[in-house]
Structure formats: structure tokens, C-alpha cells
Amino acid sequence: MAARPEPLPPGGLAKLAxxxxxxxxxxxxxxxxxxxxxxxDVISDEDLRLLLVALAAVAxxxxxLVSGRMVDDIDRIFAPxxxxxxxxxxxxxxxxxxxRTCAESAVMDExxxxxxxxxxxxxxxxxxxKGATLAIHFRQRPELEGEVRAFLAGFAQGGLAVQEGKLVAELKQGQYNKGAAIAALLEAPPFLGRRPVFIGDDLTDEKGFRLVNEKGGLSVRVGPPENATEARLRLNDPAELRRELGALVAVC
Structure with a gap:
């Protein structure tokens, strides 16, 4: 059930995960x-890349990485x-x-x-x-939110669904979501048998939080404290997450 998450105390990730x-x-x-x-315009800095490499090593x-972006675009951000x-x-x-598995893009042709x-x-x-999904961004025109979402809702049939996000709404195939993706990865080594930890920031991450909670894992949402969410814990921003990851790597 969505509620306001508790703040993750300093060093909490190292203790809990x-x-x-x-x-x-x-x-x-x-x-x-x-x-x-x-x-x-989004691209990783070297400090973050090194931090993720270190965390992957200890894990x-x-x-x-679980995103609304295409995998090739994720690779561009974190290259090499x-x-x-x-x-x-x-x-x-x-x-x-x-x-790899990949949904067909032809379902979006109409x-x-x-x-x-x-x-x-x-x-x-x-x-x-993005081929298999179509996103309308309205960050430059936030007043279009209602109109964009109402427009896309007209396509939510025949297996298609609308995924809402921060100043974006996306048409996608309804059976795909981040929770299902995490579940699929958890069936493969080296994820198999480990306790899942999912950290996200948006409505697109809620099914991921729910799946992780059901599996007894740790769910953390990054963002303002007033947001109701399935995540159990909260961090303020990406900078605070980096500090937590740095502390986690340091004790491993």
C-alpha cells in the first residue's frame, strides 16, 4: 500500500543491504x-561509473540498471x-x-x-x-499534462497501457513493467538467491518497489518526502544516494 516512506538514516544502506x-x-x-x-543530455560522470563498478564487484x-530508456541508450550514458x-x-x-529479450515495435505502428x-x-x-514504446514529454509545457494523458488514454486498449512519469506519459504494452523485469533478472545468476534492492524515483518504479517488497527486499524512493509510494524508505536526491553507495562499498 502506498504511503509516505521513512527516511533512510545515514549509513543505512550499508547496514540493511x-x-x-x-x-x-x-x-x-x-x-x-x-x-x-x-x-x-544525460551522461554519467567518472565518479559514478567507478562507484557502480565497485558495487558490482562486491555484489x-x-x-x-532498470529504466524507461532503451538498453542502447543506457549503455551510451554509462559507456564504456x-x-x-x-x-x-x-x-x-x-x-x-x-x-536479450525485446518486445516487437510493430504494435505501435498504428x-x-x-x-x-x-x-x-x-x-x-x-x-x-523508442520503437516498442512511445513517450510524450511535456517538461517545457507542464500545463499540457491533462491533455497529453487524456490523449494517450484513448490508445489504452488491445494490450496497450499508459505509463505516467515526471512530466512525461508513455504508451507501452501493458504486460511489461519494472517489477516483471526485476523478477526475470532475479531468476538468472548472479542475481539468483540474493535479496533484491530496488532504488527509483518515479511512478514508473512503483511496480518494481512492490515486487521487491513482496520478495522481502529493500525498496527506496529518491525524492521529496510528501510523495506517497510503495517504497518503504526514502532518500532526498541522487547526491544522497551516491553517499550511501559510497559508504556501502567502503565497508564491504
């Missing part, structure tokens, strides 16, 4: 990195690193052995031109075509 027994799953935008007006490789990853809210997964027309008629809105 030791690398020897946990599997770590991270959202990217708004969690590991600050959100930027244009998705393509025996059980670290994955390439972690196990779930992209497009779980519609695309790269497993630790390099194998909706694609209609979304292009909508965005063309609403200056400031932006269409991000």
Missing part, C-alpha cells in the same frame, strides 16, 4: 543521475560500461550472459503517426520514439 547477500537494481534518471530537460556482479539492464520499462532486457501529429500541434511537447 550488504553486498555479500543483495542484488541491486537502479533506475537511472532522477535516481543515479539528475533529470535534464533533454534526455539525450558478485548482481547489479542491473555495459551492465545487465532492463529498458523500456521491462520490454527489453539484457541478461548477465548477454542474451499509434505512431497520431502521436507525431499531436506533438506537432502542441509546440513544446516532444515525442520520443
Amino acid at each position: 550488504p553486498g555479500s547477500s543483495c542484488a541491486y537494481f537502479f533506475d537511472v534518471d532522477g535516481t543515479l543521475l539528475e533529470i535534464k530537460p533533454r534526455p539525450e 558478485g556482479g548482481a547489479l542491473a 560500461l555495459a551492465f545487465p539492464a532492463a529498458g523500456l520499462h521491462g520490454a527489453e532486457i539484457r541478461f548477465p550472459d548477454g542474451s 499509434a505512431r503517426p497520431k502521436l507525431r501529429d499531436f506533438v506537432a500541434a502542441h509546440p513544446g511537447a516532444r515525442l520520443e520514439d
Whole structure:
């Protein structure tokens, strides 16, 4: 049940989620990195890359990135690193052995031109075509929120669903979500048998929090304290998360 999460105390991640027994799953935008007006402007710094490499090492490789972005775009952000990853809210997964699953993009063919027309008629809105999902960003025009979501709701049939996020709404195939993606990765070594930890920041992460809670794991939302969430614990921002990860790595 969604509620206000408790703040994670300093050093709490190291105490509650030791690398020897946990599997770590991270959202990217708004969690590991600050959100930027244009998705393509987001890129990891060297300090974060080194921190993730160190954490993956102490966790025996059980670290994955779980995002609404395409896996190839996740790789661009963290290059030259390439972690196990779930992209497009779980519609695309790269497993630790390099194998992949990916939803067909043709299911969006009928909706694609209609979304292009909508965005063309609403200056400031932006269409991000990810193939298997279609996202309308309205960060430059937040007053369009109701109109964008009502428009996309008209496509929510025949297996399609609308995924809401921070100043974005996305049309995707309903069976895919971050919870299902985390569950799939947990079935594969080196994640298998480890306690899951999922850290995210948005509505797109809620099913991931729920899945991790059901499995007795640790769920942490990054963001303001007033947000109701399935996550049990909270951190203020990506900078605070980095401090927690640094402390976790230091004691392992």
C-alpha cells in the first residue's frame, strides 16, 4: 500500500543491504543521475561509473540498471560500461550472459503517426520514439499534462497501457513493467538467491518497489518526502544516494 516512506538514516544502506547477500537494481534518471530537460543530455560522470563498478564487484556482479530508456541508450550514458539492464520499462532486457529479450515495435505502428501529429500541434511537447514504446514529454509545457494523458488514454486498449512519469506519459504494452523485469533478472545468476534492492524515483518504479517488497527486499524512493509510494524508505536526491553507495562499498 502506498504511503509516505521513512527516511533512510545515514549509513543505512550499508547496514540493511550488504553486498555479500543483495542484488541491486537502479533506475537511472532522477535516481543515479539528475533529470535534464533533454534526455539525450544525460551522461554519467567518472565518479559514478567507478562507484557502480565497485558495487558490482562486491555484489558478485548482481547489479542491473532498470529504466524507461532503451538498453542502447543506457549503455551510451554509462559507456564504456555495459551492465545487465532492463529498458523500456521491462520490454527489453539484457541478461548477465548477454542474451536479450525485446518486445516487437510493430504494435505501435498504428499509434505512431497520431502521436507525431499531436506533438506537432502542441509546440513544446516532444515525442520520443523508442520503437516498442512511445513517450510524450511535456517538461517545457507542464500545463499540457491533462491533455497529453487524456490523449494517450484513448490508445489504452488491445494490450496497450499508459505509463505516467515526471512530466512525461508513455504508451507501452501493458504486460511489461519494472517489477516483471526485476523478477526475470532475479531468476538468472548472479542475481539468483540474493535479496533484491530496488532504488527509483518515479511512478514508473512503483511496480518494481512492490515486487521487491513482496520478495522481502529493500525498496527506496529518491525524492521529496510528501510523495506517497510503495517504497518503504526514502532518500532526498541522487547526491544522497551516491553517499550511501559510497559508504556501502567502503565497508564491504
